[in-house]
Amino acid sequence: MRKALSDVDVAANLAAVAARIAEAARAAGRSPESVIPVAVSKAQPLARVRAALEAGHRTFGENRVQEATAKWPPLKAAFADLELHLVGPLQTNKVGDAVALFDVIETVDRPKLARALAAEMTRTGRRLTCYVQVNTGEEPQKSGVLPGDADAFIAACREEYGLPVAGLMCLPPMDEEPALHFALLAEIARRHGLPLLSMGMSADFETAVRFGATHVRIGTEIFGARPAR
Numbered sequence: 001m002r003k004a005l006s007d008v009d010v011a012a013n014l015a016a017v018a019a020r021i022a023e024a025a026r027a028a029g030r031s032p033e034s035v036i037p038v039a040v041s042k043a044q045p046l047a048r049v050r051a052a053l054e055a056g057h058r059t060f061g062e063n064r065v066q067e068a069t070a071k072w073p074p075l076k077a078a079f080a081d082l083e084l085h086l087v088g089p090l091q092t093n094k095v096g097d098a099v100a101l102f103d104v105i106e107t108v109d110r111p112k113l114a115r116a117l118a119a120e121m122t123r124t125g126r127r128l129t130c131y132v133q134v135n136t137g138e139e140p141q142k143s144g145v146l147p148g149d150a151d152a153f154i155a156a157c158r159e160e161y162g163l164p165v166a167g168l169m170c171l172p173p174m175d176e177e178p179a180l181h182f183a184l185l186a187e188i189a190r191r192h193g194l195p196l197l198s199m200g201m202s203a204d205f206e207t208a209v210r211f212g213a214t215h216v217r218i219g220t221e222i223f224g225a226r227p228a229r
């Protein structure tokens with residue numbers, strides 16, 4: 001394959017992020033391998049994505065189904081061991097496309113969506129790993145189930161809708177100390193015996209690792225600033 005020319009040194013950024021994750025994990029008494037960086041490639045030029053693939057990275061996140069459907073099928077064909085996470089809101093009319101393309105849905109947050117996902121997984125036989133998104137900051141403009149509704153919703157997903165929920169995800173308010181939100185998410189996961197925690201982004205992933213993140217969603221620190229869409 002022709003080596004992808006990227007304006008950003010994606011391979012060096014990936015190595016730097018891995019080193020910072022390892023350092024944060026060791027400081028928290030965790031193994032570095034217990035934390036996986038999800039490279040969030042939304043709105044990034046394809047050359048930067050290819051550079052990450054050529055550097056050996058295989059776990060990616062996208063926040064829009066339509067953009068991901070246009071971008072990823074040829075890359076999935078070329079790299080069989082890719083793991084693609086949906087980290088943005090999912091509308092029920094896009095559930096078919098999402099289940100066909102993604103491996104992990106991180107943003108399950110309402111009964112109608114949980115039911116539609118479970119039905120599509122049954123229909124296609126594709127069982128995706130699901131996370132329930134919790135709106136830990138109770139922000140009206142943000143997706144996610146409210147913390148007070150999380151216990152009942154998680155139980156309903158697993159017992160009533162038959163959805164394979166394995167973890168929780170959150171996106172804390174921009175202007176608040178993220179540690180409180182990470183601690184809350186970890187506590188809800190612990191109550192339900194959920195092993196996976198997707199929390200932490202470029203600005204705060206080391207804090208998230210300290211609070212038990214198994215997946216940190218990193219865009220700009222890996223790919224550089226996102227060009228305007």
Ligand SMILES: *Cc1c(COP(=O)(O)O)cnc(C)c1O
Pocket residue numbers: 040042063087088171201202203217218219220221
């Ligand atoms: C864009 C995005 C990220 C990555 O953000 P950076 O600050 O660029 O690391 C993480 N999570 C979600 C849900 C996103 O939409």
